[in-house]
Amino acid sequence: MQKTQVIPLRGPDQRRRLANGRTVAPPATDSRPPVEPTPLRPQPEPTNLRQGLASALGFVRKRLTGDYTIDEFGFDKQLTDSLLMPPLRVVYEKWFRVEARGTENLPVDGGALVVSNHSGTLPWDAMMTAIAVHDNTPDNRHLRMLCADLVFQTPLLGELARKTGQTLACTADALRLLSSGELVGVWPEGFKGIGKPFKDRYKLQRFGRGGFVAVALRTGVPIIPVSVVGAEEIYPKTGDLKPLARLLGLPYFPVTPTFPLLGPIGMIPLPSKWYIEFGEPIRTDKHDSADANNLAVVRTRTDQVRDTIQQTLNRLLSQRRGVFRP
Numbered sequence: 001m002q003k004t005q006v007i008p009l010r011g012p013d014q015r016r017r018l019a020n021g022r023t024v025a026p027p028a029t030d031s032r033p034p035v036e037p038t039p040l041r042p043q044p045e046p047t048n049l050r051q052g053l054a055s056a057l058g059f060v061r062k063r064l065t066g067d068y069t070i071d072e073f074g075f076d077k078q079l080t081d082s083l084l085m086p087p088l089r090v091v092y093e094k095w096f097r098v099e100a101r102g103t104e105n106l107p108v109d110g111g112a113l114v115v116s117n118h119s120g121t122l123p124w125d126a127m128m129t130a131i132a133v134h135d136n137t138p139d140n141r142h143l144r145m146l147c148a149d150l151v152f153q154t155p156l157l158g159e160l161a162r163k164t165g166q167t168l169a170c171t172a173d174a175l176r177l178l179s180s181g182e183l184v185g186v187w188p189e190g191f192k193g194i195g196k197p198f199k200d201r202y203k204l205q206r207f208g209r210g211g212f213v214a215v216a217l218r219t220g221v222p223i224i225p226v227s228v229v230g231a232e233e234i235y236p237k238t239g240d241l242k243p244l245a246r247l248l249g250l251p252y253f254p255v256t257p258t259f260p261l262l263g264p265i266g267m268i269p270l271p272s273k274w275y276i277e278f279g280e281p282i283r284t285d286k287h288d289s290a291d292a293n294n295l296a297v298v299r300t301r302t303d304q305v306r307d308t309i310q311q312t313l314n315r316l317l318s319q320r321r322g323v324f325r326p
Contacts, residue, residue, distance in 0.1 A: 021325075049077075059083070063194060073144075073163035073173070080142070084164055085134065092131045093175045093246045095271050096124075096230060097326055102278035103136035111178040111221040112281070114143060114185045117204055117309050118193035118249050120231035129226060132276050132297050133183060144177050145185040146170075150251070160272065171215060173259060178219040181240075190250040201232035202317060203309050210302035213284075217292040217301070222281035227312035231273030233323050235259070275316050279308055 035298040036093050041268050059082040068078045099200055107110070130143040145161075145167035151159035163272070177184050187193065188207040196205060216223050239255030258265030282305060291297040 022168040024264075037099075042111045042310040049051055073165065073167050073177075075142075075144075075165035076163040077142070077165075080164045081140075082324075085131070088127055088131055089135070092128055093268075096128060096274040098128055098132060098230075098274040098276055100136055100278070102280075103132065104139070105224060105278045105280055106133060106137050107182070107222065108138055109181065111181045112183050112217060112224055113174075113178065113212060113216045113221055114183055114224045114226055114278075115305055115309070116226035117189035117202075117228055118189040119196070119201065119311065120194060120226070120268075121237050121256070121268075122237035122269075123187075123194060124234060125228045125231040126185065128231075128274060129185065129228065129276060133185075133279075139184050142195045142220070143185045146181045148173055148190065149199075150249075171211065174212075175219060178215065178221050182253075188212055188302075195237065195254070198232070198236040198238055199239075200238045202229070203312050204306055204313075206304050207306050210298040211304070213298045213301040214292040216284045217287050217297070219285075220285040220289070220290050222283055222285075223301075223305055224281055224310070225279040225308045227279070227309050227316060228274065229276075229313060229316040229320065230272045230323075233272040234269035248277065270324075273320075274326055277312055277319070279312060282308070293317060 017310060020031045039292075059078065062078060068076065070076050075205055113128070114133070116125070126145055130145065133143040134140050142165050145166040147166045148169060149164070151161050152168060167177070174184055188210075189205040190208065192205040196203075202295075211221070235254060235256045237256055241253040241255060245251065245253035256266065258268075282301070284301070286295065
């Protein structure tokens with residue numbers, strides 16, 4: 001009787017037996033090299049269109065479910081960031097080609113008073129400054145503007161101003177915003193600045209009574225002087241239809257080379273090249289809060305801010321290669 005020889009196991013698939021003197025070979029193995037798995041195709045990066053669509057859908061969902069907040073001034077941050085900032089950013093980047101300088105002088109947190117020259121017939125300079133602040137601060141801070149009464153007396157415009165974080169240019173609202181750590185924007189020239197004729201471009205008008213300085217002294221926040229070059233040329237104001245302005249309750253009714261001659265088309269601003277420079281902060285925390293009632297101190301600080309902005313405007317104009325050149 002023949003013996004059956006058992007070969008020790010070498011693995012789960014390597015048992016071999018010799019039966020009747022014959023070798024039982026292990027199952028044949030595939031000598032072909034292993035096939036490498038097909039790598040997964042990388043997912044395409046989301047396009048701007050997809051991102052925009054996703055953002056819009058997310059915005060609509062939150063509006064329908066009420067998943068958004070509004071502060072005590074009526075500021076709707078979600079509405080501002082989702083619907084209003086994007087088109088203004090296109091104007092900022094593509095039309096005016098704004099070059100923002102000195103943005104490192106903007107505080108990362110805490111309150112500050114942003115004080116700028118005012119020009120351009122319509123307040124495009126305020127909106128472009130708000131974009132410059134938002135896009136050049138780490139946490140995308142919003143500039144809370146102090147606006148004239150006329151803004152809030154205008155239908156629809158007043159409601160829109162509230163929703164985008166603006167408020168009335170009064171001491172009480174300014175103090176509340178600054179005390180809560182907000183960046184507050186003010187344009188002391190007012191209508192005299194924004195509505196001045198083209199022949200007076202880049203000549204600062206009177207800064208009022210210095211109320212913005214008094215507010216800064218009371219709260220101890222720094223004052224950030226801002227100089228804007230480029231806004232004077234978007235609507236060269238050559239005339240003023242005063243009777244029509246009085247009839248409409250406006251501070252002026254501008255006449256430019258394109259408006260009212262070309263109607264609504266004449267309201268399209270000319271694509272001048274802009275520069276917005278944020279100057280070094282002017283500290284007020286070394287003053288006593290009582291200095292807010294000291295006319296001499298207030299006037300000195302007001303003149304300091306005004307002179308700083310005017311000197312910066314002169315320097316930027318001397319360096320500018322042309323009104324429309326990049």
